[in-house]
Amino acid sequence: MLEIRSLTIRDGHREILRDLSLRLPESGVTALIGPSGCGKTSVLKWLAGILPLEAQGTVTLDGAPISTPHPALSYQPQSDALFPWLTVAENAALGLRVAGLSARAARARVAPLFAPFGLAGTEDMFPAQLSGGMRQRAAFLRTIVQDSRFVLLDEPFSALDAVTRLAMQDWLAARLSERPRGVLLVTHDLHEATGLADRILVMAANPGRIIAEIPVPLARESRSETALAPLREHLKSLLMEKAR
Numbered sequence: 012m013l014e015i016r017s018l019t020i021r022d023g024h025r026e027i028l029r030d031l032s033l034r035l036p037e038s039g040v041t042a043l044i045g046p047s048g049c050g051k052t053s054v055l056k057w058l059a060g061i062l063p064l065e066a067q068g069t070v071t072l073d074g075a076p077i078s079t080p081h082p083a084l085s086y087q088p089q090s091d092a093l094f095p096w097l098t099v100a101e102n103a104a105l106g107l108r109v110a111g112l113s114a115r116a117a118r119a120r121v122a123p124l125f126a127p128f129g130l131a132g133t134e135d136m137f138p139a140q141l142s143g144g145m146r147q148r149a150a151f152l153r154t155i156v157q158d159s160r161f162v163l164l165d166e167p168f169s170a171l172d173a174v175t176r177l178a179m180q181d182w183l184a185a186r187l188s189e190r191p192r193g194v195l196l197v198t199h200d201l202h203e204a205t206g207l208a209d210r211i212l213v214m215a216a217n218p219g220r221i222i223a224e225i226p227v228p229l230a231r232e233s234r235s236e237t238a239l240a241p242l243r244e245h246l247k248s249l250l251m252e253k254a255r
């Protein structure tokens with residue numbers, strides 16, 4: 012279990028986030044939704060150890076305080092953030108290289124994953140030669156091959172067209188059922204949140220805080236558009252209410 016306790020983030024005198032606490036179980040997807048600017052990305056960046064703002068709060072793993080960045084957590088930023096001058100294989104292996112593996116060992120670890128990630132044959136290509144969905148899968152491969160217990164995803168599908176986005180959501184759900192991890196997913200898309208998450212945390216802004224925790228009780232295979240519509244309406248009204 013990963014737990015954030017009492018996270019407050021400030022930019023000078025401005026309070027961006029106030030006293031946010033949340034628990035991330037070992038498996039399952041927790042979606043973090045909320046209006047633009049409420050601090051969703053800041054929470055992920057703080058967990059990833061890359062937030063350039065003053066922050067107070069603790070993060071514990073199985074009850075013990077940890078400092079970030081931490082190998083139990085991998086982070087995928089908003090853009091796919093592949094380096095254009097590296098090949099797809101080099102990009103995919105980058106997280107492992109940063110963690111200290113040799114180029115050969117890192118390459119050997121990522122190589123068997125290209126086929127299951129729908130990237131067979133792209134190893135020596137450059138990111139610009141791939142479609143948006145393929146680039147997204149390469150970024151996922153880089154994130155997931157690190158074998159971290161928890162994955163922080165910041166709007167991972169927002170740049171994709173609707174069809175590719177749906178395919179990628181199914182694909183992510185399949186990967187997570189093969190190898191469960193605790194996922195914290197930031198998204199603006201209520202269809203995505205209700206379709207993928209086991210639990211949805213709703214935030215409000217000024218200062219950023221969690222105002223509701225909503226479980227998604229349906230099994231993934233029963234999540235039709237109709238079955239999820241009342242939940243989406245509920246989320247929408249929570250978001251609109253706080254925006255007034």
Ligand SMILES: Nc1ncnc2c1ncn2[C@@H]1O[C@H](COP(=O)(O)OP(=O)(O)OP(=O)(O)O)[C@@H](O)[C@H]1O
Nearest residue numbers: 022027045046047048049050051052053054063064
């Ligand atoms: N490096 C920074 N310096 C100063 N202020 C920042 C910095 N990063 C973020 N902020 C501010 O913190 C607040 C929260 O930003 P953040 O990106 O976390 O929000 P968000 O909920 O992820 O927004 P969006 O949904 O638009 O991506 C915003 O007001 C933003 O301007």
